[in-house]
Amino acid sequence: MSNPSTKVLNEMKKVINGKDDVIQKVWMTFLAGGHVLLEDLPGVGKTTLAKAFSRVVGLDSNRIQFTPDVVASDVIGFTMFDKEKNEFIFKEGAVMCNLLLGDEINRTSSRTQAALLEAMQEKQVTVDGVTYPLPAPFHVIATQNPYGTIGTQPLPSAQIDRFMTKLSVGYPDFENQVDMLKNRQQTDPISSLNQVITKNELLALQHQVQTLFIHEEILRYVTALTEKTRNHPSIHQGISPRGALALCQMAKAHAFLQQRDYVIPEDVHAVWLPTSRHRIVMSSISGEENEQDTLLEKLLQSVATPDQAMLATL
Template identity: 50%
Template sequence: MNEKIPEILRQIETIVVGKNEIVEKILMAILAGGHVLMEDVPGVGKTTTAMTFAKVLGLDTKRVQFTSDTVPSDIIGYSVYDKESGSFVYKPGAVMTNLLLADEINRTSSKTQSALLEAMEELHVTVDGKTYELPQPFVVLATQNPVGSAGTQMLPPSQMDRFMIKISMGYPDFESQISILRDRHTENPLNRVTPVVDREQLQALIQEAAKAEIQDAVYEYVTRLTQASREHPMVQLGVSPRGALAVCRMAKAYAYLNGRDFVIPEDVAAVFPDVCCHRLVLTTKARMMEERPETVIAAILDSVKMPVIKQ
C-alpha cells in the first residue's frame, strides 16, 4: 500500500466523522476506477463527504444539483456559433472535470440521467458529431434521496449498473454528532483539510491498485457467486458481467488497501454486497414478501463455497 493512503484516510475522517468504513469503501471505489451512488435521507453528510474527497485528492470538481428542468446539455455541454471564427465552438458541460458531484440524481428526467451515465461508461461525450474525452481520472459521486421522497423516481437497472457501489451514510452515532455540533458552527470544515495527492498521483495509485493479481480460483469464485444471483428464486435480474468485472476491480482495491498485491477469496466476499446489492432486481413475489437484496446476497455468500488458494 502506498504511504499516501493512510494520510488520505486520516484527513477525510477528520471531516466525515464516525464513518471510517464508508470512507474506506468510497476510496476503494475510486481506486478501482468506479463511481459511487450514495442513497440516504437529506442532511446526513453526502455532499460534505464528496467535497472532502475532492479536496483531499486534489481534484478539480464540479457540482450539479439535479432538478426536473436540468437538461442533457448542462451535463455534456453544447456548441455555439462563434461569429469571429465562423465556426461552432464547444462549451464544456459539468462532466469536464475530475470529480463530479451529482446531487439528487433521481430528481431529474431519464434523458438527462442517460446523458450522465453514458459519459460515466464511455469516458467521453459526443456533441454535434464531435467526441470530447473526459479528464482523467473521472469520478462521479452521485447522491439520491430514497425512492418515495417527494419528486424522486427510481433509477432503472441499466443505469444502476453503471455505479460500482451503492452505499448509505446513515445517521451519526451519539459521540460523532456531538463532535459535529461542536466543530461545525464556526467555520467551513473543508478549511481543515489540505490536498494529499494531485490528480497525476491519484491516477498512479489507481494504476498501482489495478496490478493486484487474481488467480483463476478467485475468478471462478466470482463467477459462481454471480451465477448464483441469476439462478436465485427470489431474483428476476441478477448480477451482470459488468457487475462481475466490478467485483474483481473492487476486490483488487480492497487487497491494495490491505497491503497486498494479490486478491484472496475473502476480498471478494468483503466487497460483493456493496458492489452487487443495487444490481439485483427481485421478483414481484419477493417484493411482496418484503425481501431485501441484502438478505439475498448474504444467502448467496453462505451457499457458495469459498475456495482455498495457495498464497
C-alpha cells in the first residue's frame, strides 16, 4: 500500500473503531475520483466517518442537513442584486467545497436532490445560465436511512447512479463499542485527528490511479458482468455504462492500494458489490439489499474470469 494511503487509513482508525473495510472503501472511492453513499440506521457513525475524512485529508468541507424545507438554492447557490454595487452577485451554495457531507439525503424533495446531479457528474453548477466550476478535488459523502424509515423517499435512479459506491457502516462489535464509549467520555476524538496529506497530494494520487493499466480482457470481463445484470429475469434495471466505468475506476484504486500498476480480476472482485449493489433494481418489490448482494455474488461466479497466466504474457 502506498505510504500516503497508509497514513490516511491509520489516522482514520483512531476514530472509527473496527470498520477498516469501510474506511478503505471510502478512501478507494476518493482515489477513484468518486462519491460515496452511506446507508445505515441512525447513530452508527456515518456522519463521524465523513467529518473524519475531511479533517485527515485536509479538505474544505460543508455539511447540509437535508430536510423537506431545504431548497435547490441552498445546495447550488443563487444570484441576488447587490444595491451597493448595482449588479447581480452569486452567493455560493453548500457544494462550493472539496467535500460535501449531505446528511439524510433521502429526507428532502426530489427537486432538491436533483440539484446535486450536475455538481456530482460535471463538477460544476449552473445558476441563472452562468456556469461555476467547483473546487478540485470535489467529493460527496451522502448519508441516508434505509427506505421505509419514517420521512424517507427513494433517491431517483439518475442520482443514485452517480454515487461510485454504496456502503454500510453497521453496528460495532462488543469490544469496539466499549472502546468507542471510553474514547468519547471527555473529548470528541475527531478534534484530535491530524491532517496527514494535502488536497494537492490527493489530486496527485488520483492521477496515479487514473494512469494504471487495465487490459482489454479485463474490460471485456467488466462488460460481461454488467451485461449479465441487464439480462437477468430477477433484475428490472441493470448496471449502466456509467456503472461499468465506475467498476473499472474502483478496480484501479484497489490495485493501487496493493502497490500494483495494473489491474487483475481480483481487483474487480474486491469492488464488485460496493460499486454495483445500488445500481440494480430488482423485479420483485421485496428486493432487499442482502437479496441484491446474493444475486450479484451469483452473477460474479457465473462469468468466466480472464486467465491470469494469459494476462501476464500480454
